[in-house]
Amino acid sequence: MSDLKTVLGEAVEAAFAAEGVPAELARVTPSDRPDLADFQSNGALAAAKRVGKNPREIATAVAERLKSDPRLASVEIAGPGFINLKLTDAALADRANAVAADPRTGAETLAEPRKVIVDYGGPNVAKPMHVGHLRASIIGESIKRIYRFRGDTVVGDAHFGDWGYQMGLLIGAVCDENPEIAALVDQLNATGDVADEIPDAFRAVTLADLDRLYPLAAAKGKEDLTYRDRARKLTADLQAHKPGCYVLWRQFRAVTQVALERDFHALGVDFDWWKGESDADPLIPEMVAELDAKGLLVDDQGARIVRVAREGDKRELPPLLVVSSEGSAMYGTTDLATILDRKRAFGPDLVIYCVDQRQADHFEIVFRAAYLAGYAAEGQLEHIGFGTMNGPDGKPFKTREGGVLKLNDLIEMTRGKARERLHEAGLGENLPESEFEEIASKVAVAALKFADLQNFRGTSYVFDLDRFTSFEGKTGPYLLYQAVRVKSLLRKAETEGAAAGPVTVAEPAERDLVLTLDAFETALAEAYDKKAPNALAEHAYRLSQAFSKFYAACPILVAAPPVRGSRLTLAAAVLRQLETALDLLGIAVPERM
RNA sequence: GCGCCCGUAGCUCAACCGGAUAGAGCAUCCGCCUUCUAAGCGGACGGUUGCAGGUUCGAGUCCUGCCGGGCGCGCCA
Incomplete structure (x- = not known):
């Protein structure tokens, strides 16, 4: 059961073909002038240009053929060659009955469903979600539902930010504030024991603590190079699974989870996968080796990078930073490893990244690297960017005090x-x-x-x-x-x-x-x-x-x-x-x- | 500096491959409740689509330049 636009489109196409003009131009759209018609086709104008004939002549000939269609109450030519179509009440009633009888109320399904991952939400471990996450969640959730409804097999993935520099910053900041925790981290790191249970000392760390410490640590890291280097070192330690850092990090994840679930639930947002950057971590060593073996990896200023610039680029695109000079994975590294992970686990035909428009360059770089590495076919990765939610001043939304609204x-x-x-x-x-x-x-x-x-x-x-x-x-x-x-x-x-x-x-x-x-x-x-x-x-x-x-x-x-x-x-x-x-x-x- | 996005009614936003008279909502004004939820419905008012060129039978839409705003530009994510 097709919608009227499609049904009429087919009728007009047939009439175009019978007149010997390109049928693919016979597009029917809802009328711009509801006072004159229900639907219209502007195809005669395009066809006239293509075959070098008078548009009104083509329109008139096509209209003559359409007049015998019992579904049409009238077929008229207007202006330079618009074909105006009006349906009979009976034809409308037929369609209404079909829509009413259809569980999908007239919505079609795809002829060839695909496997699609929608990556959205993007919450960060150890940080409460703020208004910036609102759009990603709302838009991503809707796109996921739309794709699923059309018939694709769709997986929604929250893709936590849980494996980067901010984790090193927080480990450092928590240790600075609490000597007991610092001592325990050192002790666990030294003994190499990964506790199954998170120790009580670590359990005392709350989301409020992290929320309070993070902005301070982030600011200090920008000014104080020693502080920053230590945080980067701690990030590398975490990624190397040093037990003290790793177990403390598990506490960060645990306290964040509760708040995230509450916020997403309140918004009616749900994920099939609650994966994070850290889930891609185990793939990184072999990925790096593979990139190296393929000759894509280049040493540069102490770091290891993949160059992704292409001939014809309007500007010089920075390379993908795979291994930092500190030896740690960057967010581009985990993003690339995640593509590999998803390919193996699910084999998506399409991955939609629903993330702030400001990260467009980042995704372009990661996608190019993925194409070079053979982790996805050109076009299978798509960044769906969006703008910001602004305050009355036209700038990204802030609280009255100037802070970020949770x-x-x-x-x-x-x-x-x-x-x-x-x-x-x-x-x-x-x-x-x-x-x-x-x-x-x-x-x-x-x-x-x-x-x-x-x-x-x-x-x-x-x-x-x-x-x-x-x-x-x-x-x-x-x-x-x-x-x-x-x-x-x-x-x-x-x-x-x-x-x-x-x-x-x-x-x-x-x-x-x-x-x-x-x-x-x-x-x-x-x-x-x-x-x-x-x-x-x-x-x-x-x-x-x-x-x-x-x-x-x-x-x-x-x-x-x-x-x-x-x-x-x-x-x-x-x-x-x-x-x-x-x-x-x-x-x-x-x-x- | 280079690149990307945006500029549409007083305000907030739409606009189907380039098509007819650029549409909604809010605000303002005028009507409509003895009748199924009036949180509704009907009507009026409101535009040089930032500016200047170009392509086209036809441009908010495509091209060039300019003005104004936002954002991005390798060891944060």
Whole structure:
């Protein structure tokens, strides 16, 4: 079952072919002029240029052939050669019935599914997540769901930052502050014993400690070369699995895990793999040896690098730093080893890295190295960058004090606002406390996610809590409200014993609604192809609006049975499609509000 | 300095391979609740798509230059 755009596209293609003009140009799109038509094809203009004929002549000949199509109510030529197509009410009703009967409400699946890894979230061990992780989590989660829904086999991987210089910094800082820990680290390092149980002295280290120490240590490392060198040495010690460093590091991971799970859970973000940089560590020695054997590894200023510059580059791309002069792995090293690890473990056709746009160069370098090493085929690695979430000043979001806002605080803040809004509107007042809290959480998540995903990921946007949590306008809460309104309607229909029936189309609002339902497949395909959830967000909003207009213009429960049945079928189809679309954005809908 | 991204309505953002009259939301103004959740619906107002050229029958979209903003440029991630 294809959408109308595709079906009409095939019809116009056939007409083009029959006229002897290139059929591949016969693209049908939704009409730019809904007052004139449902769909249009601009192919005659492109074809005219290609074959050197008058576009209106081609359009007229094609239109003549299309007029016999029983699904079309009218075929008209406009302007320089646009072909305007209007469907019959019966054709729309057929499509509506098909969408309503389809569990996927009209969304197609891929003919050739692929194996895909989506790498997103990017939390760091020993550091609480902050607003910077919000976009990666929201966008990555949505892309993962979209790919999976289309039929790919998809794995989402959190890819912790747990193996770099910041770990050495923290080991040093914790030891400086606590002599007991320092002594134990030295002792374990010396004896070579790796304890199964983390010693109590290490267990005393909390996430708050790490959170407090890291900024200080990072700052000191920038100024004090001795301090920095020691941290780098400790990083190398950790990577060499020196027991004291390694066991202390396990404590860092453990205390971080709890907070990360809480934050991701609150956002409705979930991973199939909770892997980190450290998981790729065991592959590094053989990888380095292999790079060396392939002649890719070059000694340079005490470090070992892979040169990735290519002929025709507009600028000189830095090399990939594989082994630092200290002997430690850099983040590019673990990223490359991770590619190898994933190739062996899963064999992905595509890996999508959903990471801040600022790391574009880094990924280009790593990808090139991976292609050179034969760890992936050209094009199988793709960085999907995104802009920053900014404050009212247009600069990356900061707290009033100028610090970084923790993700957990942001979520709490948004929930508080959601409760406030619900109370203002007098919603959910008679509901039990637990359900009200559930609703407030869903409203908060919908507000944050929809505000993010309605923008194209590449651009930055301004964070405005009041606007995001508003129930009016193009917001997440508005969409939830619309969905809940349909649920309420369908519940009422059930208690009244009103049954759904075949769809008929008569009113303009019904036509528009069916055309919008039909457009789901196009929106989904675009979101998939361009890795752009905003296409789906836009569709969800249009669908809600189309329904709201229909709801206002067409009484449902009080209508006579055949019409009532038709409208109930439409309402049920809208609800399922809307919930599907929202689910693909990572947004869950409550039962009532 | 070199490179990448961005500049669209008062504000926040869209715009399907280059197509008709550049669309939404907010804000402002005017209507609509004895009727299924009015957190809604209808209407009005609002634009030299940063500037200047070029390609094209046709440019927000492609090319060149300039102005303005953001970001990146090997031992942090």
